[in-house]
Amino acid sequence: MSTASPVAARNGVDVPTLFATIDAVRAQPELAKFQFRATNTWVSGTHNRSSIQGFFGAGQEDASRTEPFAYDADHPAVLVGTGNGPTPVEFLLHAIAACLTAGVANIASARGITLTRLESTVEGDIDLNGILGLSEETRNGYEQIRVTFTIEGDASPERLRDLVERSRARSAVYDVLTNGVPVSIDVSA
């Protein structure tokens, strides 16, 4: 016999704790100041590896991650790499899908909607004449990103579509990708 309440268990989201967390931040807004980090080490050629572990948030250094997450990136052979990982730009597509999806799950749970399916595909169009320096009219990055969701659950199609829209409106990655962010680069040589 499970002791989990139906509300707490909905979609795997602990809804009471989610609301309690929002209330705690409302009472003490500085808890919401987070700093995330990655370190990257060059391996060879276009192959390099990032490590993601520590972050600051809720007023302290996180101690919950006892091991780092590690990710390789590389260019494929057609782009003169060794294919030991996806290209850096492909991780942007993962990031937006993951952010929107997490938001949909949270918002659905808060609204009492049980999801049975939530999948997405992301496509990014890029013209490499930009990064190859062959066209000054071509930007370096993606020209367009398209996200397509399939969502199923115990609510009307309109309410299910609205979950994605509300997630978009509060997505950190969507904000960064559509509006940009200041990036500073310092070099020790």
Next chain:
Amino acid sequence: MSTASPVAARNGVDVPTLFATIDAVRAQPELAKFQFRATNTWVSGTHNRSSIQGFFGAGQEDASRTEPFAYDADHPAVLVGTGNGPTPVEFLLHAIAACLTAGVANIASARGITLTRLESTVEGDIDLNGILGLSEETRNGYEQIRVTFTIEGDASPERLRDLVERSRARSAVYDVLTNGVPVSIDVSA
């Protein structure tokens, strides 16, 4: 006895092939049209998983990746997740470090500079009052990203620093993160 030429082997970058690739695209610019893709499947709560495999480029569907790359994303417990992966926004930090690093390696090799060390750390500051809906003045995404490189090789500090600057000027991820990109979202419900 290795048959690799010193030039081709520099930093693990096949420089003749790199220049040949640029020449091929110069002669046939449509080869530079690429489409990258990711698919994402919700697991539970804020935990979801992306798969990255196929892409279109150089005039055809890639066939070099025989297995997909798979990446989990999640929120940590302090953000009411289950910590089965980094947060989506942390993948943005990996992406920018990886993109700048690959560029530095390519440019160094093209210039005949041998690198002996190339490392970076990336920090992203975010105020979650935005995504929690507690402050309309706070943006959802990062307020600032800082990248710090350490680079060593057989060139002057000025030339080594210039490698990072030239990489920045041709980085796809730097362009997307600083300038933004149109993102469309479609939903099938």
